[in-house]
Amino acid sequence: MPTPDTPPTVPPLQRLANTAMAVCLAIMAVSVFVNVVLRYGFGSGVAASEELSRLLFVWMVFIGATAAYPTGEHMAFNSLLVAMRNKPRLLAATAVLVRLLVILGCSLLAWGAWQQVVVGMGSQSVVLGYSTALLPLPAFLCSVAIGLMALWELVRNQPLDLGHSVELE
Template identity: 35%
Template sequence: MPSRLIFRTLEMFMVTCLIAMVTMVFTNAVLRKLSDYGLTLFGGGITVSEELSRILFVWLTFVGAVVVAGQWGHLGVETLVGKLRGRARIAAMFTSDILVLICCVVLFIGTWRQAPIHADNIAPVTGLPMIWVYGAGFVTSVGIGVIVLGRVIRVLTGRITEEELRQFAGEIDDLNAQPKGHVE
């Protein structure tokens, strides 16, 4: 399934970002500590590591938001939605998804309007155009937007499954899992 491959790739990107961040920050800390004892390597630290780790943290967070959206893991009001049944639950899901879709459009438009400014701004240490930081808004708005739009279309065409509704209500953790409280 293509979506599974996409999400797996995003997860691997997140792991790579995390490994790079930890490696850079740890190495920089060790080099600075060594320079305190008179052993100066690489000028006492790697200057680019702090800025680059911040950029990777932004991407880790924004890509993580897309992955969590694909797993239906974002915050919801499950106590209320769990009490709803039938069309009321579908209406709650539809309303929620429309609101999320509006937020994705606002994020995309805001990022689009800021892109020319950030394309010309240069990060002081790495020299990267700042669009590499702020461009994460494009990935997040499009990624979450596609996920939610697919669900809206399934609701409008009557193809939403009972399992998806139960997952929206927090009754199951994911589409392949058993209901909460179920013991085999």
């Protein structure tokens, strides 16, 4: 059991996601900074900077969304759930409903994102020449990952996390 002085252990996949987001952000920051300096200081810029930043931003957002789900860091409107705290059967039924809705939403997002991946396989970005399938791919991967996590929580009959007391909406 960790003491109050020891930091909590971070699971390896969470650490990998945090590192990937940090790398994306660092590359974006350097790329945009260099482009701004070149454009305003020397009258020329790096055309690839915008495409690279856009691609990395999309990946960073969806990696963050995937990493936030298991830790309960997504925005939660839990006022109704807190009111049901004394009604365990209703709260359990609501947990099932919420998980089913998450799985449905993830399924719809995955289906649409996969269609965009297939469309993007036939074309390339203008400047860098990467397959434009790389732009919707993180949405597909994120929706599959979150959908599987929600399904696992549903199978395990895991109760909803009502630990958002600090930011109760």
